[in-house]
Each structure stands twice: as C-alpha cells, then as structure tokens.
Amino acid sequence: MVRNVAELDHYSSDFQKLQGSNKDNWITEIRGRAMETFTDIGLPIARKGNEKWKYTNVAPIARLPFKLAGSSNTPINVIKSVSPWSADWTNVVFVNGHFRKDLSDSSDELDMSTLAELDQKDTPVDELGSLIDISDDGFAALNTSFLQDGIVLRVEEGKKVKSPINLVFYSDGTPGVVSHPRIFVKADRGSSVSVIENYVGGGGDYSLTNSVSEIFVGEDAEVNHYRLLSESEHTFDVGYGRVNLSDNSVFNSRSFFKGANIGRYDLNVLIDGEYASCDLQGLYFTSGDQHMDNFINIDHAQPHGTSNLFYKGILDGKSRAVFGGTVLVRKIAQKTDSVQSDKNLILSPDAEVDSKPALFIYADDVKCAHGATAGNVDADTLFYMRSRGIDLETASKLLIYGFAGEVIDKVEVSELRDYLEEAFLTSLPSYRFEF
Amino acid sequence: MTEQKVISRQTGVEEKQYKWGFEFDIESDNAPRGLNEDIVRFISAKKNEPDWMLEWRLKAFSHWKKQGEDASPKWAKVKFEEIDFQDIIYYSAPKSKDDAPESLDEVDPELIEAFDKLGIPLEEQKKLTGVAVDAVLDSVSVATTYQDMLEEAGVIFCPISEAVQKYPELVQKYLGSVVPYSDNFYATLNSAVFSDGSFCYVPPGVRCPIELMTYFRINEVDSGQFERTLIIADEGSYVSYLEGCTAPMRKTHQLHAAVVELVALKDAEIKYSTLQNWYPGDKDGNGGVFNFVTKRGAARGENSKISWTQVETGSAITWKYPSVILQGDNSVGEFYSVALVNNHQQADTGTKMIHIGKNTRSTIIAKGISAGKAENTYRGQVSILPNADNARNFTQCDSLLIGDECGAHTVPYIEVRNPSAQMGHEATTSKVNDDQLFYLQQRGIDLEEANYMIINGFCRGIFKELPFEFAMEASQLLRVSLEGTVG
Incomplete structure (x- = not known):
C-alpha cells in the first residue's frame, strides 16, 4: 500500500477540531490511535499488487479534500420519500452522519444508544472495533478516526426483536463533505433481530459516505441484515462490514445497490463457532458511469459451517461491476459446506464486469463449489x-x-x-x- | 563434475517414487557461476550467434538488470527462499557437443545410454514409435531424430540455436512476438540467457506427419535450465508437439525458467502436450526444481486453434500459465490440465484466455490433486474484450484433497466487456468419496489401488487429450506420485 501524505492532510484539521471539542476519554483515545494508523497507511490507492482493490481505483476519492459533514435540519418527509420506511419499524435517522433524535423512534425491545450518548456518559463499548483491523484498511481507519455519532444496538439473551431496526443514513447533498456512519450490533445468545442499513440522498456534487458496521451474532442467535445503497450518481460510498458468528448462529445478509458514482461494499463474515451458517445475497444494478465493487469474504474458522454466497448483477450504460470474494476454509473447519456464485447480465456493449470468486481450502472433508457467469440472456x-x-x-x-x-x-x-x-x-x- | 556418484534407480534411497533421479556421468562444459553481461556474451559466442541475436539478449539482460530482482512476481501463492541469481550456472553443455555429432551414430554412446535410461531410446523411438525427438540435456540440444522424414514434408524441426543460424528470417520474425523480452521477470531472464530449445516451423497446408517431441533434462549440479521453444504453424497446417522433462535428485533447488511461444496462422492448429516430471524434492521439501515457465500461444489467424494439455506431477514449485491470445476471428483456445502435488510441493498454475477476435471460443478444464503438505492453486484469467462478439468460454476447475494438511485453491479472474459474450466458470473441491472407496475395497481392491483408480478416473478427461503413449506414461506418473498418500 502506498502512502500519500499530501492527500491525507485535508483530514487532519477536522480531526484536530473533533478531538479538541471532546474531553479526553475512551473515544478520543480510539480516535487518536486510528488517526495514527491512518496517517501511516493512507488510502489504498496503489494500483500494482493491490489485489483487494484490483479493479477499483480509489484515487478519485483520495484526491478530493473532503470536509467533515455538519448536521442539517432536513425535514422528515424528504427523508421518507427516498428511503424505505414503515411505521411498523423502529426508524433511526442520521443526517450527514449525525443522529436526529427528533426524527427517530425509540425501542423498548432492545438497548439502543448512540456513541455520542455513551461518550457523554463515559461508558466505553467494550467490543467496539474488535472485529475490524484498521491497520489493514485505510477507510476503516479513517472512519474510526472520526467516531462520533454511531449507533450501538444490543439485543439481550433470548430476546426476539419483532420490529426491524431501520437505520437511515441520509446525505443532504452538501458538496465536498464526508460522513462516517458507524454501526455496532450485538445479538446475545438465542436472540434475533433484523437490521436495515439504508444509504440514501446525496446531491448533484460529490460527497463521500464511509461506513463501518460490526455485527456480533451470539450462540443460537439470528441476525437478518439488509443493506441498501441508493444514493445519487455523484456520491462515493465505501462500506466496510465485519460479522462474527458463534456456535449455531445464523446470519442472513441481503445487499442491494442502485446508486452511487463509486460504490464499494467490503463484507467479511468470520464463522467463529461450530454449526454456524450464513447466507449472503446481493443484487446490483449499475448504469451510466457507475462503478460498484462488492468484495465479499467468508472465513470458515470452525467446523460444520455452512455458507451460501449468491450475488447477481445487471449492467447497463458505461457502468462497471466488480465482484471479488474469497471463501477461506481453514484446516480446522472440517465438514464445511460452501457455495459461492456471481451471475451477471450485461445489457450494454460499453459495460464491463470483473469477477474474481476465489476459494482457499485447507481442510479435506469439505464440500465447496463456486461459479461465475457473465453474458446476455439466453437466446x-x-x-x-x-x-x-x-x-x-x-x-x-x-x-x-x-x-x-x-x-x-x-x-x-x-x-x-x-x-x-x-x-x-x-x-x-x-x-x-x-x- | 567427474567425481559425482551415479545413483541408479535401484539405489535411489527412500525416493522410490522418483525413478528418474539418477544423473549421467558425462563431462560437461560449464560457464562460470553467476550472471553478468559477459555471461550473456559467452553464451551467445558459444552458440556462434549473429549480432542481432546477441543484441536481443543484451537488451533483455539490461531490462532484467534495470528492473532489479525485486521485480520477480510475488502474487503467486507459493513460498520459497529467495533465489540467488548469481549462484547459478547459466550454461552447461555436454562436452562431446564440441565435436558436433553429424548424426546419431556419432553421438557419445554414454549419452545414448543416458537417454535409454530415461525411457527415450532415441534409436528405438526412431524405428518404432514414429516420434521425432529433440533431446535437450542441460542447456544444449543433443540429438534430433527423424530429420529426413520431416524434411521431406517440409517441416523444420531443429534446435533453436541451429534455427538462428539456418533460418534467421523466421526466428527474427517470430521470436519474442508472443512473449516479448520484457514480458515478466523470468521471461526476461530467459531471453537474456536462453541456451537452447526446439524450433519448429510447419509450412502452409502441411499436416506434420509425426508427433514432435522435445525431451528436457537438467543434469548438472547448480545449473539452471533456460530453454526457449518457438513453434510456428503456417496457414492451414497442423502440428502436435510433446514435451517431457526430468531432473536428477539434488539437495539444492534448481531453476528452470523456460519460454514457449506458439504462433498459429490462418486455419492452423497446434496441439502442445507437456508431461512435467522435474524432480519434486524429497519428502521433507529439500531440493527440487523451481519450474517458472512462461508459455503462450497466439491464435493469430482466422479459424486457428491452440490446445494446451499438461500433466504436472514434478517440481518443487510450479509457476506456469500456458495461455492463448485469441486474435483471429473464430479461433479456439483450449487448456486441459492435471496438476498433482504431494509432500511439500507447491503449484500455482492455470491459464489465460484473451478473447480479441469475434466468435472466439475457449475451454478450460483443470484438475488439481493435493496430498501430503502440498499446496495447489488454480489461477486463471478469462478476458473478453469489447470487440470479441459472441465469444464463449467455459471453465471448470475441480480439486481433490487427500489428507488434512494440504491446500487446494482456486483463483479465477473474469473480465467481460462484451454483452454478447457467454462466460461460465465453475469449480468444486472435495475429497475422494468414502462410499466409492468402500465399494472398491469391498470388491477386494486394496485402499491404495482404489484411491489410484478413483483419482485416475478424476483425471481421465485430461489424459484422453494426450497422445496415446503419453497418456500411458501420465497414468503411470500419477501412480508413482500418489504412492504413500493413503493410510
């Protein structure tokens, strides 16, 4: 990874300001360490030997001097008009990365608080950041450097949360700003919850949404995760998700892409318990000059795991879709059953799809398969x-x-x-x- | 050199698997250890090469030096200690070559015996099997059989060093046209120091009457082998070419960095088969050949076809991606591969199919077998470029794992830029099916034999692409390579 100091400088003044506004506590400490790492590694702009970003050039993002987005008093009807919304859900609204208490529901089914509240109370979130390796990812490091207003969801043992938690991250279209949404979900033993992450809004000029989510699925617990990326065609969106599965847990993910200029979703599920299963599906529809990069990885680190990875893409215009994904089956993960597939429908002569579905297998008693297709509909x-x-x-x-x-x-x-x-x-x- | 002990296949200590591990007691003529411009000049002078050839080598060498040793490719999933490129002997020729044998009769009888031992009795092959053999020992081509018959058909098949002298216009036109000297680290090194290899030209409309074969052997201690093969099939011609390789057992690693270039013009077809059985190292991973090879074919003309078949059982490390550039409209590329790794072997192999012309088709069938503590990676690229209307690709990669200490990996790169393309990739990984093993054992077949039968069946689709004698040999190779993997 090549470090490019000049391009990082534009984050430092916002960072100083953010740190200065806070009394020193756990959150400033995390931010400080992350900024050190970020200064060290920078954004992954290297083109040579950079397998994780092989088909996506982040130089256009790295070059721009993004400023930290401020809050805005966007009215509720504007947000509702662009985002999935239901009165039956627990809706939680963030505008430009800032929590809007006035627009958000509260829930008595689970413990929900924002990092800002926990910062005020000086109660650290023990496992925050434990699933992510910021030294390996400049965007995650940058997100952590600007921890401020993220959401923390904790589902207690045995609790089956009925109403889906709808997290809306709305960007009001202010040009040249960046927001760093942060999501932390912990579902304790035997609980279940559905979480929807929506990234919507954006304007006629460039802006960046750089999100990180961490999801812990406890023993026998189930988390259903939905992610929708439907911003304007001028936004950049980089998402980083890390999931940890305990024994017998279930994780279902459905990811949808419709809008952004450059979109990237880096999801990594660690199967850290026996008999855990995950089902990761996605649909991306790219058109115009859009570029979507799905980087979906599954790490089987315990035996008897099941994983299904199923992504589909429709490509139009001059767009480009990238699918990169690795299923890693470690030596200990015997009896793993894993299927991975990426299917693409190309509708335009100027569209391009680059798919790299890899398998790394170190255990012998496993069933693993993967497939990829690209082409037009069947004549x-x-x-x-x-x-x-x-x-x-x-x-x-x-x-x-x-x-x-x-x-x-x-x-x-x-x-x-x-x-x-x-x-x-x-x-x-x-x-x-x-x- | 003359002090070396001859290890016969009977006394080959615990490596009963590797029966080709003997070395010949043949006096050889070596270049000094190390690599510099003088060595390049030395090799060129030894070959009595014209100026243009030396210039090309020097250009390659200066490029190699300029990019530095850091430029060696690191992306493959293989681990090895850094190669000291100054500790290699870049040229080693059996001494008797200086006397330039005019025909086989004049070839050093010890050499003939050596090849007999390898299972390539030049004399007998000549009479019985009808395969023209070019044998390359260390750096030098020592004998080419069947010249008369080939000459009659108009086929040129000779050591490339000879082709440089006799057919400079052909060599100049095609050498480096598929794999340029600046292609990659090892190909650049090869371009600077390549010693010999085979050259083949099939004139328009000629169907080469016999199979052509080159037999490669590294004999000398610490010598590298850098052969270069160039095959040109002119319009409407056909040629089938086989390549076999072995090396003695050594405690140290040996480097083999070859370059193979194929050119198929309009309506021509080239079938290239490899049986790679370089010494794989002992069971603790000591010694063995580093097989870092660049192989590429250009299906240049309309309706041309290039087909690669490889059976890779040898080498400590295999790093090899026989590729096809599908330039001509309606051209066809094929890649059939069996890669078997055992003990500490590592293989990172696959292919590239670059679709440029319209209606181009490619097929990739790769079978990987991993046993012991070995690592086997399929790495392949399929690119369908914007003008390749109606391109088709089908890729299938299957891996078998034997034991829980080995690894099997699949890394496909798929790049599609044309909506009329149809591209499908599928891969599976599993172990030998217990039920099948049980069934065979219950019929009185012992476990090892049962295992062999199942694996042989797994590879059958590839073996049937090989010429008959080769298929038999491949099957045998599979058997010895699998010895000791069960139980």
Missing part, C-alpha cells in the same frame, strides 16, 4: 417466449425482471420487499436483445 429462452406470442420487448423485460426478482423475493420484511420491487423492477432498462 433459446427468448426464442421460446417469442414462439408463444410474447413480443421481443416484453420477453426481454420479463427475463431481466426474473433475473433481479430472484434476490428480491428472498427479502422477508414485506414492506422492504415492496420498496425494492418498486425501486428496482420499475427502473430496469427495457432492453431489446438483438439476435
């Missing part, structure tokens, strides 16, 4: 439909619909599924295939 299928009297345009639209629907159908929160169907299926290109 035979189309021919069949036309032979039944369906015109070319309808037929191709139906096929694209079906392709996207496979992931959306698996969303269990019904209001969210409705939202996604509306957001994705109506905006899909009505492409006429030429054969």
Whole structure:
C-alpha cells in the first residue's frame, strides 16, 4: 500500500477540531490511535499488487479534500420519500452522519444508544472495533478516526426483536463533505433481530459516505441484515462490514445497490463457532458511469459451517461491476459446506464486469463449489417466449425482471420487499436483445 | 563434475517414487557461476550467434538488470527462499557437443545410454514409435531424430540455436512476438540467457506427419535450465508437439525458467502436450526444481486453434500459465490440465484466455490433486474484450484433497466487456468419496489401488487429450506420485 501524505492532510484539521471539542476519554483515545494508523497507511490507492482493490481505483476519492459533514435540519418527509420506511419499524435517522433524535423512534425491545450518548456518559463499548483491523484498511481507519455519532444496538439473551431496526443514513447533498456512519450490533445468545442499513440522498456534487458496521451474532442467535445503497450518481460510498458468528448462529445478509458514482461494499463474515451458517445475497444494478465493487469474504474458522454466497448483477450504460470474494476454509473447519456464485447480465456493449470468486481450502472433508457467469440472456429462452406470442420487448423485460426478482423475493420484511420491487423492477432498462 | 556418484534407480534411497533421479556421468562444459553481461556474451559466442541475436539478449539482460530482482512476481501463492541469481550456472553443455555429432551414430554412446535410461531410446523411438525427438540435456540440444522424414514434408524441426543460424528470417520474425523480452521477470531472464530449445516451423497446408517431441533434462549440479521453444504453424497446417522433462535428485533447488511461444496462422492448429516430471524434492521439501515457465500461444489467424494439455506431477514449485491470445476471428483456445502435488510441493498454475477476435471460443478444464503438505492453486484469467462478439468460454476447475494438511485453491479472474459474450466458470473441491472407496475395497481392491483408480478416473478427461503413449506414461506418473498418500 502506498502512502500519500499530501492527500491525507485535508483530514487532519477536522480531526484536530473533533478531538479538541471532546474531553479526553475512551473515544478520543480510539480516535487518536486510528488517526495514527491512518496517517501511516493512507488510502489504498496503489494500483500494482493491490489485489483487494484490483479493479477499483480509489484515487478519485483520495484526491478530493473532503470536509467533515455538519448536521442539517432536513425535514422528515424528504427523508421518507427516498428511503424505505414503515411505521411498523423502529426508524433511526442520521443526517450527514449525525443522529436526529427528533426524527427517530425509540425501542423498548432492545438497548439502543448512540456513541455520542455513551461518550457523554463515559461508558466505553467494550467490543467496539474488535472485529475490524484498521491497520489493514485505510477507510476503516479513517472512519474510526472520526467516531462520533454511531449507533450501538444490543439485543439481550433470548430476546426476539419483532420490529426491524431501520437505520437511515441520509446525505443532504452538501458538496465536498464526508460522513462516517458507524454501526455496532450485538445479538446475545438465542436472540434475533433484523437490521436495515439504508444509504440514501446525496446531491448533484460529490460527497463521500464511509461506513463501518460490526455485527456480533451470539450462540443460537439470528441476525437478518439488509443493506441498501441508493444514493445519487455523484456520491462515493465505501462500506466496510465485519460479522462474527458463534456456535449455531445464523446470519442472513441481503445487499442491494442502485446508486452511487463509486460504490464499494467490503463484507467479511468470520464463522467463529461450530454449526454456524450464513447466507449472503446481493443484487446490483449499475448504469451510466457507475462503478460498484462488492468484495465479499467468508472465513470458515470452525467446523460444520455452512455458507451460501449468491450475488447477481445487471449492467447497463458505461457502468462497471466488480465482484471479488474469497471463501477461506481453514484446516480446522472440517465438514464445511460452501457455495459461492456471481451471475451477471450485461445489457450494454460499453459495460464491463470483473469477477474474481476465489476459494482457499485447507481442510479435506469439505464440500465447496463456486461459479461465475457473465453474458446476455439466453437466446433459446427468448426464442421460446417469442414462439408463444410474447413480443421481443416484453420477453426481454420479463427475463431481466426474473433475473433481479430472484434476490428480491428472498427479502422477508414485506414492506422492504415492496420498496425494492418498486425501486428496482420499475427502473430496469427495457432492453431489446438483438439476435 | 567427474567425481559425482551415479545413483541408479535401484539405489535411489527412500525416493522410490522418483525413478528418474539418477544423473549421467558425462563431462560437461560449464560457464562460470553467476550472471553478468559477459555471461550473456559467452553464451551467445558459444552458440556462434549473429549480432542481432546477441543484441536481443543484451537488451533483455539490461531490462532484467534495470528492473532489479525485486521485480520477480510475488502474487503467486507459493513460498520459497529467495533465489540467488548469481549462484547459478547459466550454461552447461555436454562436452562431446564440441565435436558436433553429424548424426546419431556419432553421438557419445554414454549419452545414448543416458537417454535409454530415461525411457527415450532415441534409436528405438526412431524405428518404432514414429516420434521425432529433440533431446535437450542441460542447456544444449543433443540429438534430433527423424530429420529426413520431416524434411521431406517440409517441416523444420531443429534446435533453436541451429534455427538462428539456418533460418534467421523466421526466428527474427517470430521470436519474442508472443512473449516479448520484457514480458515478466523470468521471461526476461530467459531471453537474456536462453541456451537452447526446439524450433519448429510447419509450412502452409502441411499436416506434420509425426508427433514432435522435445525431451528436457537438467543434469548438472547448480545449473539452471533456460530453454526457449518457438513453434510456428503456417496457414492451414497442423502440428502436435510433446514435451517431457526430468531432473536428477539434488539437495539444492534448481531453476528452470523456460519460454514457449506458439504462433498459429490462418486455419492452423497446434496441439502442445507437456508431461512435467522435474524432480519434486524429497519428502521433507529439500531440493527440487523451481519450474517458472512462461508459455503462450497466439491464435493469430482466422479459424486457428491452440490446445494446451499438461500433466504436472514434478517440481518443487510450479509457476506456469500456458495461455492463448485469441486474435483471429473464430479461433479456439483450449487448456486441459492435471496438476498433482504431494509432500511439500507447491503449484500455482492455470491459464489465460484473451478473447480479441469475434466468435472466439475457449475451454478450460483443470484438475488439481493435493496430498501430503502440498499446496495447489488454480489461477486463471478469462478476458473478453469489447470487440470479441459472441465469444464463449467455459471453465471448470475441480480439486481433490487427500489428507488434512494440504491446500487446494482456486483463483479465477473474469473480465467481460462484451454483452454478447457467454462466460461460465465453475469449480468444486472435495475429497475422494468414502462410499466409492468402500465399494472398491469391498470388491477386494486394496485402499491404495482404489484411491489410484478413483483419482485416475478424476483425471481421465485430461489424459484422453494426450497422445496415446503419453497418456500411458501420465497414468503411470500419477501412480508413482500418489504412492504413500493413503493410510
């Protein structure tokens, strides 16, 4: 990783200001250490030998002098209009990375507090940061340097949280600003919870959202995680998620990408308990000049784990989609069952897909498979439909619909599924295939 | 050199697996240890090369020096101690070569015996199997059989050093046209110091009447082998080329950095098969050959086809990606591979298929088997460029793990930039099926044999791509390489 000091300087004054406004406590200490690391490693702009960022050049992000975003009094109806929302959910709103208590619900089902509140009370969050390795990722280090207003969700033992927690991170479109959302979820033994992360908003000029989430899934617990990235076409969005699974736990992730200029989602699930399972699915629809990079990794570190990785992409315009993912099966992780697949539908001659689904296997008694496909819809299928009297345009639209629907159908929160169907299926290109 | 003890296959200590581990007691003519411009000049002078060849070598050498040893590729999933490039002998020739044998009869009888021992009886091969053999011992091509018949067909098959003298216009036109001297660290090194190798040119419309074969052998202690092979199939021609390799057992590692370039023009087809059985090192990972090889074919003309088949059982480390650049419209690229690693062997191998022309098709079938403490990685790239309308690729990589101390990895890179492309990749990893083993054992087949049968079946699809004699040998190789992996 090449360090580029000149490009890091623009974060330092905001950092000094943030630290100065705080009395010294646990949070300033974490921030201080993270900034040291960040100054040391910088952003991953190196192009040569940089496998983690092989197909995504972050130089455009690193070059810009982003300023820390301030709060804003955006009214609720503006936010509701762009984000999934339901009165039945526990909605929690952040504008430009700042918590808006006035717009947020409270919940009696779980312990929910913001880092700012915990900072005031001087109660550290013990495991905060324990899943992430900031020395390995400049963006995560940068996020940690600006810890301020993140959300901490703790579900107590055995508690089944009924209403989904809807975390809305709205960006009001102020040009040249950066926000650093931070999410910490801890589901104790036998509990269950659904968390929706929404990144919405953005304006006509560039801005950066740099989020980090940490999720602990305790023994026998279940976490359903949804992530929607639907910002304007000028925003940069870098997301970093780390998940830790204990014995018999279940983690389901559904990730949707619709908007951002450059989007990156780096998710790593560590299977740290026996008989744990994860199901990670994603759908990305890129158009125009968009660039989406999904970097999804699963680390089987205990036996009898199950993992399913299923990502699908639809590419239009001059867009580019990147899928990188590794399933690592450690020596101890015998009896692992793992499937990984990435399927891409390319609709435009100027679009590009780069897929790198890797397997690293050190245990012998395992079943692992992966697959990747890229191409257009199947000509035979189309021919069949036309032979039944369906015109070319309808037929191709139906096929694209079906392709996207496979992931959306698996969303269990019904209001969210409705939202996604509306957001994705109506905006899909009505492409006429030429054969 | 003359003091060396001859290890016969009977006395080969515990390595009953590696029966090719003997060395010949042949006087050789070495360059001094180390690498500098003088060595490059020395090699060129030894070969009596024209100026343009020396200049090309020097250009490569200066590029190699300029980029420094840090430029050696680090991305492969292999671990080894740094190579001291100054501790290698870059040129070693059997001395009798100085007397330049005119025909096989004049070849040092000891050499003939040596090749007999290797299972390449030059004389017999000549009569029986109808395979033209070019044998390369250490750095020098020692014998090429079947010249008359090839000449009649118009096929040129000779050591590349000879081709430089006799067919300079062909060599100049094609050498470095597929793998330029600046391609990668090891290819650059090879370009500077390559000693010999085979050259083959098949004229338009000719179907090469026999299989061509080069046999490579490293004999000398501490010598590196840097051979260079160039095959050109002119319009409408066909050639099938085989390559086999062995080396003696040594306590130290030996470097083998070869470059193979294939050029297929319009309607031409090249089939290239490799049986790689360099010494893999002992069971504790001492010694063995570092096999760092650049192989690439250019399917230049319309309807041309290049097919790579490889069976990799040897070498301490294999680093090799036989690739095809599919330039011509309707051209076809194929890659069939079995890579077996045992003990401390490491293999990082695969292919690259670069689709440039329209209607280009490629198939990749790779089978990896890991046993002992070995690491096996498939690394492959499929690129479909914007103009490659209707390109098709199918990739299948299967890995088998034997024992819980080995690793099997799959790292595909897929780059698609054309919507009409159809690209599919699939890979699986598993162990030998217990039920199948049980079934075979219950029929009275012992565990080791049962294991071999299943693995042989796993690789069958690849073996059938090999010419018949080679397939038999590959099957045998698999058996000895698997010895001691169960139980």
